[in-house]
Amino acid sequence: MVSQLSIIVSKELYIKDPISSELGEKILSQGLILMHEIGLEDFNFKKLSQKINSTESTIYRYFESKNQFLFYLFNYYWSWMDYKLALAVANIEDPKTRLKRAIKLVTKTVEDDLTTNYINENLLQQVIMVESSKTFLSKKVDEENKLGYFKLYKNFITNLSTILLEINPRYPYYSSLVSTIIESVFHQRFFSQHLPKLTNNISQDEQLEDFFFQLCLQTITNYNENGKNESF
């Protein structure tokens, strides 16, 4: 019943590890489904407890708040993506191909990974798309950062930055560019579904990939160190 995958979410992110019991796995899997269905704002442990025929207080023995539950999903996602990134670029030498594969990974629609029965990765991606920026856009961000809630996200950004720097080690804004791409992938996908005027109909993975790969490659390869002082 317990995962073979090395997706590890640290102890700060739960009271009792949900993947340590069947009930916990049910909380996770059904919690994800419910959050996908009704959104973070309307999601609560009472509704979830009804869905799984348990009680609110039981769920509170696993997660101290719905916020912590969201952070659990958030860290799970980035841990899983980090593992996927390592796989995607393993044994590939050419820097541009490595970048291309990395961008493909972050822009592609994920399918459910059937080795984990307690997480539907496709739903997880959709939930993270909509809810993830709410993890940091709050007054509690500094506190939560100290608790390590953003560790796996920062880790992923760092690992992806390394790939950019292989192409141009002198590009100075590597982390900013990567975090821009990552956040924007979610926004562009969301916009194409709900506010299409803000995009150019790049709902398909291929177009998303083309847009971000070119943006990234052109930006890092053509960076002009004297650009700041250039006058037009």
Add this chain to the structure above:
Amino acid sequence: MVSQLSIIVSKELYIKDPISSELGEKILSQGLILMHEIGLEDFNFKKLSQKINSTESTIYRYFESKNQFLFYLFNYYWSWMDYKLALAVANIEDPKTRLKRAIKLVTKTVEDDLTTNYINENLLQQVIMVESSKTFLSKKVDEENKLGYFKLYKNFITNLSTILLEINPRYPYYSSLVSTIIESVFHQRFFSQHLPKLTNNISQDEQLEDFFFQLCLQTITNYNENGKNESF
């Protein structure tokens, strides 16, 4: 007492126009200050009513919900930015200079515009930075879009896109690139304050401008139409 500026927020965004009375202006100005202080999540009309020595129900005669109040601020901001954009590029011929000025506008820290005593534009920018993506990242987005709540935002994106297209009319992802830049400006500023590992310390306006100007210019001028099919 009433504004000279042509910042017009449409009737869907309030019950009673706040800039039509002194109390309304107080709700606006103090509401903005309070939201900046405690964040959207902790902000409510009860606290605001206490701050202005009025009552909750009175505030509800101006705005039907705190969500609508946020949308009011959001639309006010984009209306104001649109006006600023028009000013920034007026009578400038050279496309690159126009782009440079536009990027400067969106990346710069705003100072309070003293002609409006009911809105501190510097605080508004900070509030929009943190809270604006919460306007669309919700299950209500389609409904709110139909009500026209995103009209001024989409307008600004369109106007900025036009400036990109003057440089390369064949660049296909003009709206996506602009919305990416706009959203990312807020994120980068936020990250440099709270999650600096996700950026390269681009807290200063100059660096933000350099990062985004180059990203934008290199992406549109070097776009390779056959990039999709290129194999590495």
Add this chain to the structure above:
DNA sequence: CAAACTTAATAGTATTACTATTATATTTGC
């Protein structure tokens, strides 16, 4: 087989995001 732990059931609390009602004060139209 007793101790420890997990879960379920129930109850309770402070806060939130409103709605409703009434009374008083202020503005406006004729």
Add this chain to the structure above:
DNA sequence: GCAAATATAATAGTAATACTATTAAGTTTG
């Protein structure tokens, strides 16, 4: 200048939320 309309204040109330606390029954483990 006064009645009618409107704005505001004061108060009360509601359903839902995000929890905490308590107890009891069931299950696991050493």
